[in-house]
Amino acid sequence: MSQAAVVGSEFEARYTIGEVAERTGLSAHTLRWYERIGLLDHPARSHHGQRRFSEADLGWLAFLGNLRATGMPVAAMLRYTELVRAGDGTRAERRELLIAHREEVLARIRDLQANLLVLDYKIDLYGQDCQ
Amino acid sequence: MSQAAVVGSEFEARYTIGEVAERTGLSAHTLRWYERIGLLDHPARSHHGQRRFSEADLGWLAFLGNLRATGMPVAAMLRYTELVRAGDGTRAERRELLIAHREEVLARIRDLQANLLVLDYKIDLYGQDCQ
DNA sequence: TCCTTGCTTAGAGTGCACTCGAAGTCAGTA
DNA sequence: TACTGACTTCGAGTGCACTCTAAGCAAGGA
Numbered sequence: 548m549s550q551a552a553v554v555g556s557e558f559e560a561r562y563t564i565g566e567v568a569e570r571t572g573l574s575a576h577t578l579r580w581y582e583r584i585g586l587l588d589h590p591a592r593s594h595h596g597q598r599r600f601s602e603a604d605l606g607w608l609a610f611l612g613n614l615r616a617t618g619m620p621v622a623a624m625l626r627y628t629e630l631v632r633a634g635d636g637t638r639a640e641r642r643e644l645l646i647a648h649r650e651e652v653l654a655r656i657r658d659l660q661a662n663l664l665v666l667d668y669k670i671d672l673y674g675q676d677c678q
Numbered sequence: 679m680s681q682a683a684v685v686g687s688e689f690e691a692r693y694t695i696g697e698v699a700e701r702t703g704l705s706a707h708t709l710r711w712y713e714r715i716g717l718l719d720h721p722a723r724s725h726h727g728q729r730r731f732s733e734a735d736l737g738w739l740a741f742l743g744n745l746r747a748t749g750m751p752v753a754a755m756l757r758y759t760e761l762v763r764a765g766d767g768t769r770a771e772r773r774e775l776l777i778a779h780r781e782e783v784l785a786r787i788r789d790l791q792a793n794l795l796v797l798d799y800k801i802d803l804y805g806q807d808c809q
Numbered sequence: 810t811c812c813t814t815g816c817t818t819a820g821a822g823t824g825c826a827c828t829c830g831a832a833g834t835c836a837g838t839a
Numbered sequence: 840t841a842c843t844g845a846c847t848t849c850g851a852g853t854g855c856a857c858t859c860t861a862a863g864c865a866a867g868g869a
Contacts, residue, residue, distance in 0.1 A: 565844065575845085576828060595836060597845055610800070616793045621826065642804035649797050652790055659787050662747045666780050669741070673773035696814065706815085707858055726866060728815055752856065 562600040571608050586611060586621070586628055617652045693731040702739050717742060717752070717759055748783045 564575045573581070581587040587607065591599045614624050627644055630637040695706045704712070712718040718738065721729045745755050758775055761768040 563845075574828070577826090580827070593845095595845080596847095597836090610796075613793045613796045615826095617790060617797065638804055642801060645797055645801050645804070649794065649801065652794055652797070656787055656790055656794075659748060659783055659790075662744045663780065663783055663787075665741070665744045666748065666776055666783070670773060670776050670780065673769055673776070694815075705858075708856090710816095711857070724815095726815085727817095728866085746856095 562605065564598050564600070567600045567605065567608070570605065571612065573608070581608075581611075584621070584625065586624055614648070617648065618655065619648055623648070690732055693736065695729050695731070698731045698736065698739070701736065702743065704739070712739075712742075715752070715756065717755055745779070748779065749786065750779055754779070 562570070564578055567573075567578060568575045571578075578587070582589060587604070590604055591601065593599050611624060614627070623644070627641060630641045630644070693701070695709055698704075698709060699706045702709075709718070713720060718735070721731045721735055724730050742755060745758070754775070758772060761772045761775070
């Protein structure tokens with residue numbers, strides 16, 4: 548990590564794309580792609596034109612990571628991002644979107660667990676020695 | 679469902695591809711594709727050359743459905759299928775394969791639950807009215 | 810007779826989420 | 840001086856799991 552990253556506020560822009568790639572597990576290509584499609588605000592630039600991401604950018608990427616890890620499609624993440632950009636008037640709608648997504652994730656977990664039972668049963672059968 | 683489906687043994691072949699499609703939720707196209715790539719044994723044929731699936735075929739498809747629903751890639755399902763075809767000598771290996779898969783699924787569930795906590799937190803924040 | 814459902818092969822198309830390549834430039838570091 | 844890593848556009852490629860089309864034919868039911 549760069550020395551410049553040791554101090555500073557949430558909005559101070561200091562991480563290079565390479566550093567952010569390492570921290571988030573996304574590739575530099577993907578970060579630029581996120582920016583291009585609108586998932587990510589255009590980050591600050593250094594005086595040489597290189598991207599410099601802030602703590603706030605990292606936080607946003609981490610949240611996108613949560614959505615992604617729970618299987619939200621990019622199109623829905625984009626919708627959410629646009630609501631955030633649209634300001635406080637969209638808070639209720641954002642909340643509903645997250646709640647609907649949570650329901651889907653819960654349903655997926657239940658589904659996985661149900662299917663897991665069948666797997667367990669099959670594994671048990673193999674543990675004995677018929678069929 | 680056809681009348682012919684009312685009685686008969688596990689190995690009696692009686693379901694048309696359309697009936698199987700309806701029962702499994704897979705399309706007729708996909709069923710033929712499964713057969714072509716080796717996920718499914720060639721089913722019996724009627725005297726006119728049409729596929730006639732047995733109860734046993736349906737059972738196998740249901741099990742494949744479990745694997746699929748837990749996110750097993752087709753390549754791994756194929757590996758498992760080949761082990762089944764190879765006979766009883768592969769039972770230990772099949773069991774290990776299923777156990778390894780179960781571990782992955784459990785890990786995925788844990789991961790979903792962890793990410794869900796963040797979502798819950800965010801939803802809570804929206805429930806109040808800051809940030 | 811017409812409609813539905815089935816059959817065949819081989820290949821193309823779909824949707825998602827990246828992922829990479831080309832091709833050239835620029836800045837900082839060892 | 841050489842190397843590394845950043846920059847640009849933008850289109851093509853990847854991998855997965857289907858999904859469909861074409862084109863023509865056959866059987867069964869209303």
